[in-house]
Amino acid sequence: MAHVAFIGLGRMGHGMAGRYLDAGFTVAVWNRSQAKAEDLIARGARWASTPADAADGADAIVTMVADDEASRAVWLGRDGAAAAKVGTLAIECSTVSYRHALDLARELRGRGLIYIDSPVTGLPDAAASGKLTLLVGAEPADLERARPYLVPLSTTIRHFGAVGSGTVYKLINNLMGAIQIAGIAEGLAIAEQAGLDMKLVLEAIETGVAASPQVLRHSKRMVARNFSGATFTAALRHKDAAYAVALAESLLSDAPLMGRAAVEAYARAKAVAPDDDEGKMIEIVSRQK
Template sequence: MAQAAHVAFIGLGRMGQGMAGRYLDAGCSVALWNRSKAKAEQLIARGARFAASPADAAEGADAIVTMVADDEASTAVWLGEHGAATTAKPGAIAIECSTVSYQHALDLAAALRARGLVAIDSPVTGLPDAAARGKLTLLVGAEPADLDLARPYLAPLGSTIRHFGPVGAGTVYKLINNLMGAIQIAGLAEGLAIAEQAGLDMNLVLESIASGVTASPQVIKHAPRMVARDFANPTFTAALRHKDAAYALALAESLLPEMPVSRATVDAYGKAKAHAPDDDEGRIIEVVSRPKLSEA
């Protein structure tokens, strides 16, 4: 990718801010759009242009990258009245990094291709600090030739590219990944709630979990925060986890006859979303916690 490449970046949430900054680091000309301009101020100070709309951001861009919340937001920023696809030049690389539903990934790619764009899905794994350092893992769905065209615009985001197959395949794996994470976190919340109610030494419980066979990165990350009820600086909200799990369940139920564990997890996160949608996903423990058995 030439340093003079023009990139449009749409969606400046916790992940998007760091991702957009990587294109500035790479020497690109960057146009930004986000519903709230305040989230773009640091990037504007570094030389990015804040656009009036997704269409304004995409005009003349060599690549357009989106990182928004869900199917509805993705449809709006790409295909809405002032969507990026309305002004994107033929041959521009359209990269959907948002976690969307499988059917949306397919439908969006078809709509973008019909407008002459090169469309791939590339959801990511990694936390906001990894996004800012260009250390994300990219989960790609694309035709091989399209991936080759997109690689220069993926490189600033991360060097690990996992190509799962045609468009939509990257989204399939991302939904599996996030569903499994939701199951682990929900299971952890219930396990810790049981331990609390039974009166166990929670420091010993945490030590045992961290050194036991059930320790996963999700468990190790969330267990201390759940026990301390410390949900400051959330990296992923209950609403987003519920959304991803629901998208994953819809895909799963189209492929397999029964998914009871996944269904239960979606229901659990539905309650967490109702309780505190914008708080850290680990707050699900407050939904399942009850008074100690001795007080029942």
Template structure:
């Protein structure tokens, strides 16, 4: 069994850490809100007061945090992992959805310390994290990924290797940008059906079997019908806006046009400005319900 550190126990991270602990690994954890670790500590994990202390003696260090700023603090902050002395060859596995530029910068910092870095964002929902059914999107040197794979298998149903460090993040930003466009567009369609007086239950169920169906479209349409955007929050507008912003930055760097992504970004920005940044992202129906002058 390995000495594993897990940093970030949010909706996804907690389930992932539970999987590692259940597999018998020796687990040290850190989270800004320490109470999130209670169930892990009760089952044998060690809660640490900082990322630096959590990383002591680790063979693998996972991070699952919200954005570039949180990731930078975890690794480079005053009490960050790099403030300690991880052993040469320690595997750093960043599962957060981050900007491509920061992933490359962070990988460079790791190399300068003779550490091995894998960018490994995930797809899946919190219940899939708890069940070990995530899909991992890896950018890594093949030998580093091979070393990490036995541990990654505890977390996932598959690991897809897209190429060198940064490639996993490129795919994750691409797919999250596509998701934002799909969700914004189905909200617009549902608002149209609602205003025209259609039975929204029938609309949502018909969508589920039609050619426009995707898991995100179906899930969002059903959440709009249920009107339960402030319960069982799976993914927030604030996080989606962050991901779209990172994707558009990458597109600009690569000189790719993003007319649809730009419109979706504006819709999520408006939703957050209306005070709904922490609801479920299906709340974007509220933006579609209001016609601009």
């Protein structure tokens, strides 16, 4: 029976780890807080005392943590998962910077592990039901070897090319999301302050050319100020946008103006409510002069 180590049991990781249990894998889990693992342990997962303990004997290690710093710590820190046996698959599902993805790949390959970057798109309910889209950067042979560990998580696997390419697309995706969400908030705030009928505004948005999945998902919640059950926080959106802008600045001759504006907008939201839903952006831009 295949053995998976799963590290990081946040909003997304918890459901993803559960998918491996559903699929009949032997699963070891580690998280900074053991409380988030209790129901997985009750379902048969083994609680690991450290990332290295989780990785011991694993065929594949899957990580889903917040950022570069957390990724570096769980892989390369004291008692890190990089201590796994030679030939183990190292599947990084976290959204990290492009530079970190390349550096981590080099470091883990140097230790004999097979590194794949596989950030995801989808909400926590998709993570728990195995309906994520995986954005993969890997050598073709490595992807085929990893596929049995990716299929339980996903309905779609998009292979963008070599290691790091999946991360590039994820950063593009989340930067566009940040720009759209900040734009939705600003547009709706203008409509509110101008006294428009917000029911009519929402109807017009939903049927207009500016509609997109992000617009449709956030506009009603913003108008209703309904931010319960945050699925993506202001702090995470700011982090992803900042990573994307750093990548853009390394590739584009002109400054990424829209990206920088989104980073600035989410820096403000992060300062006020870092762990609240990203849609609270409207409360930032709605403040009257």
